Amino acid sequence: MEEHLIVALDASSMSAMEKIVLALGDSVSYYKVGMELFYATGGQAVPCLLQAGKKVFLDLKLHDIPNTVGQSMAVLTGLGVSMLNLHAGGGLTMMRRAREAVDKASAGNGAKRPLLLAVTVLTSIGQEEWQNLHMPGEIGAQVVHLAQLAQKAGMDGVVASPQEAASIRAACGREFLIVTPGIRPAGSAESDQQRIATPRGAIRAGASYLVVGRPITGAKNPTAMVQKIIGEMGD
Numbered sequence: 001m002e003e004h005l006i007v008a009l010d011a012s013s014m015s016a017m018e019k020i021v022l023a024l025g026d027s028v029s030y031y032k033v034g035m036e037l038f039y040a041t042g043g044q045a046v047p048c049l050l051q052a053g054k055k056v057f058l059d060l061k062l063h064d065i066p067n068t069v070g071q072s073m074a075v076l077t078g079l080g081v082s083m084l085n086l087h088a089g090g091g092l093t094m095m096r097r098a099r100e101a102v103d104k105a106s107a108g109n110g111a112k113r114p115l116l117l118a119v120t121v122l123t124s125i126g127q128e129e130w131q132n133l134h135m136p137g138e139i140g141a142q143v144v145h146l147a148q149l150a151q152k153a154g155m156d157g158v159v160a161s162p163q164e165a166a167s168i169r170a171a172c173g174r175e176f177l178i179v180t181p182g183i184r185p186a187g188s189a190e191s192d193q194q195r196i197a198t199p200r201g202a203i204r205a206g207a208s209y210l211v212v213g214r215p216i217t218g219a220k221n222p223t224a225m226v227q228k229i230i231g232e233m234g235d
């Protein structure tokens, strides 16, 4: 189960990142680099993790016109990460252009193609925020719709809340990847995350990978928390 846990490195410097990675040692092999760390380190966090033998999910959530996203995805493909993502809300054409660009760039550099994920509806969006946005219908229905659109566009999977994992699995099949942030072990502090579940709940609902940040990086003993989460995932 360890390889299905992705630890979110939301840190603002190389030294802060290294401190976490050093503390977690061999207990974690997959890390997520998001906007904060990528921008703070001028992208250098990525080669540093790769050189340390870690896998990287580069979570930059691209959302722009198809040409811009396609060109940017081609550049990011050259970094050698295992996963890249974009917002499904950018549309079918944008997602298709991204897939074409990643395919072409991977063929060009002879490297393994990174998996492409589409973010459906952010896990921080709850019912109240959904209404603020004037979005019709239920969040869950929109998530499944976006997952199906992403699948049609050639995405390998989606980023979604564990609360929607079972419906996405039913709609998109066994092979489609479901990567779930919004993971909160029992007893976690309240946070900006709204659509949450425990590690056990997420795996039982059909999640392929769990993304966990603050419950691990903010824990008194981060390695013990990793072991607890991995244990729960395997139950």
Ligand SMILES: O=c1ccn([C@@H]2O[C@H](COP(=O)(O)O)[C@@H](O)[C@H]2O)c(=O)[nH]1
Residues within 6 Å of the ligand: 008, 009, 010, 034, 119, 121, 122, 123, 124, 159, 160, 181, 182, 183, 191, 193, 211, 212, 213, 214, 215
């Ligand atoms: O819908 C989404 C998409 C991405 N994220 C990212 O996952 C981690 C979660 O961190 P926690 O500290 O465990 O809340 C964070 O990097 C987000 O940018 C998400 O939470 N929800």
